[in-house]
Amino acid sequence: MTHTTTLDWTAVCPLDRLEPNRGVAALVDGVQVALFHTVDGLFAIDNRDPVSGAYVLSRGIVGSRGGVPTVASPLHKQVYDLRNGDCLDLPGMAVARHDTRCHDGIVEVRLRREG
């Protein structure tokens, strides 16, 4: 699988708008992104739960599994690795992950798309 990375960073919101250890949904260039601010850092993955097809991953509970930062789908509880989008419960299942950073107190996202 190859990825193309768009060049543009999109400013999303001030960092303090993110509740610690919780997610929010953001709309970046028409893509629904789930954005998380955890003690391990900022993470962005697709908001779409690939199992159910609903756009809800931003509403899952964040945590860790074996030291890996995770979010559990609020629908059927499959757990995803926030760093790369891999599903830890269903081999081969994954969601796209996007680049994110904090710049002058503003959270920015750069989309990655499957090419």
Added chain:
Amino acid sequence: MSGQDLVVIGNGMVGQRFVDALRARDPQGRWRVTVLAEEGRPAYDRVRLSAYFDGVSEDELNVHTPHDGVRLRLGEPATAIDRARRVVTTAAGEYAYDALVLATGSYPFVPQVPGAELPGVFVYRTLDDLAAIRTYAQGRRVGAVIGGGLLGLEAANALRLLGLSTDVVEFAPRLMPVQVDQAGGAMLRRYVEELGVRTHLGVATTAIRAGADGAVAALELSDGRVVDAELVVVAAGIRPRDELARAAGLPLGPRGGVLVDETCRSADEHIWAVGECAAVDGTCHGLVAPGYATAEVVADRLVGGAATFPGADTATKLKLLGVDVASFGDAHGATEGCLDVTFTDPATRVYAKLVLSDDAHTLLGGVLVGDASAYPTLRASVGGPLPAAPLALLAPEGGGADAGALPATAQVCSCNAVTRGDVDDAIAGGCADVPALKACTRAGTSCGSCVPMLKQLLDAAGVAQSTALCEHFDVSRRELFEIVRVRGIRTFSQLIAEHGRGRGCDICKPVVASILASLGSGHVLDGEQASLQDTNDHFLANLQRDGSYSVVPRIPGGEITPEKLIVIGEVARDFQLYTKITGGQRIDLFGARVEQLPQIWRRLVDAGFESGHAYGKALRTVKSCVGETWCRYGVQDSVGLAVALELRYRGLRAPHKLKSAVSGCARECAEARSKDFGIIATETGWNLYVGGNGGFRPRHADLFATDLSTEELVTLIDRFLIYYIRTADRLQRTAGWIEAMDGGLDHLRAVIVDDSLGLCADLDAAMARHVTSYSDEWRDVLDDPERLRRYTSFVNAPDVPDPSITFAVERGQPVPARALTTTRSTPADARRQPVTLGLPEVRR
């Protein structure tokens, strides 16, 4: 010995089996055999007929083997039997016989429904039928099957595979009524509907309607509904094909079929019948196994043997639409005085029932749905003692059944073809729990029915399975509750830092959130607590499958004023919410988007409503009948008590959701005995029942105390609830909690009635704190701009509603548009078209 002529009419599976059996027993060719076949192709596997739609070719279904000295006349059906001359007539000529074997099988029964003759209506019996269905299905969207038995479900799956959205109409109140019981049928229905096949049970098809083009367009049902169907398959049962025998004057069975004795010989000593057209001692058997038995009997008799029909083995096991279904022996418990042992697990979606003799010593039969792995052992045990304790046999996690004894080649996970050897290798390679095994072997990742076996294999390999809540806490929920309570811990961070590890997860965080809420640690969304909540508690609404939420205002005891009813109606109308009255006497409003929740609740709170806690592991409802106020039989004010109890316990967080009901007399109209705690009025007070529940393992509550005053009753319920909240395991219902208790109900009585542990004052105080500190969660949110900020669609585009949530209209109400693609979705799902009733599509 000079040869004799044998004519066989019919070349189905049983006819072919008969020829094979005879040839094997008659190597010298004493019989010269002629087989007259109606179809233009030799015998094929009708049991696997549906595999044709899965891409299996005609050749692969073939079961015909040619034999020397057997003449097969394809496409040449017999038209008459002349018993006096011993001649069978066909369009092509006559065939003389010394022995005649009827193997004419069955024909599909088509009920006398107006429109049954329309173009687009098919039966499901032959390869030609299937080929015609396949051709007709091209370019069509919706199909329906009349009949929810074995064949009907196969036909429904076939339509699904052809890309049609499919409905099944079954006259009986359950699917596969012949093979499974009510509960098994209900479990089967879940599986079937998950595949996108809609079922209509307990209704008849009253007419098949034509469209403008004269072809079939819809089914009319006896309950008045109309189901769109551009293609209809009738699979309403089979009838024996006995018209040749009837015309030849042979006696028939009471329900048709050629009447034969236990040697399969008819009243005419030269004529025999085998398979589905034979009524052996008056009974026709519609399965291939008894059919094969008749074929063997006749073959044996024709070479001078003395075989007799051994009785029908009606046991069936099949994988239907990917679901294991098996039934054997006296599956319906028809034996007088017999006992049932049933097991239902909604998590692994397994239903099982064993029927035992009245002394519980002899296995008589059973039903398995979802997991038929025990079938070979159980079927082999019919008529004898059980090989192990019933629960151990049915529920591997019950403890007694021994997966450890399986050979390495045994398939543990049939969905993913994982053997015990594969699992053992993974364990040896370091997998120490079920999630690790799932990730490593894929076992347990599809239907999940083998997960209990995975646990057993871990046990068998000596890998200790702990009662640890999850990888972050080594203790159980009960122990964690005590730690938090005794140490006075108020935050998750402190708890995990001092008593756990890692960052927490979706298992331990909600448990801790519930514990903190039970111990009165403020609003569930206060500070760090907000990050612990499951999405339902986080948004104080129930997440639905499309990502929208439902709203459920509290209606204590089910009593509501007209003004409040009007408000709910207005809110539902203004926000275009799907509205449904629930089984718990409340009104659910579905389809609200996250950002709409505060606006909706503002209206409801202003009208005097409060949160119904439908989202929480909390007290849900206290249902009531109308009681003595109106009812001629009521002896107490059940509504007044229900309202008081619901308000007393509203918002109480628990390990599992809690429900209650109050009935005003022993007629039990509120169904109080199916609740966690239920109250039934007597002439002199209240009877309290505890530990009941509905759901997939329904259980009646047990009588706990009788003739209580209202004050005594409330005290006992207070203690019961707090003791449960403090000591139950994660997601353990009250029923399981009491069952798991050392000493059971008597112990519970000792603790909360006799105060054997000296806890009662503490329990009473805890409930008093809950009652006095209650405040409505939704009102608190609406009063707090910080909390309200959470209710936005997108953090950077709060004015843009989630575009993935769209609605169609069904029966005049908005329902989720099925554009979602899911892993389970099928083309039929995607094309699901709701029945529109003249309303515009709702897009918000």
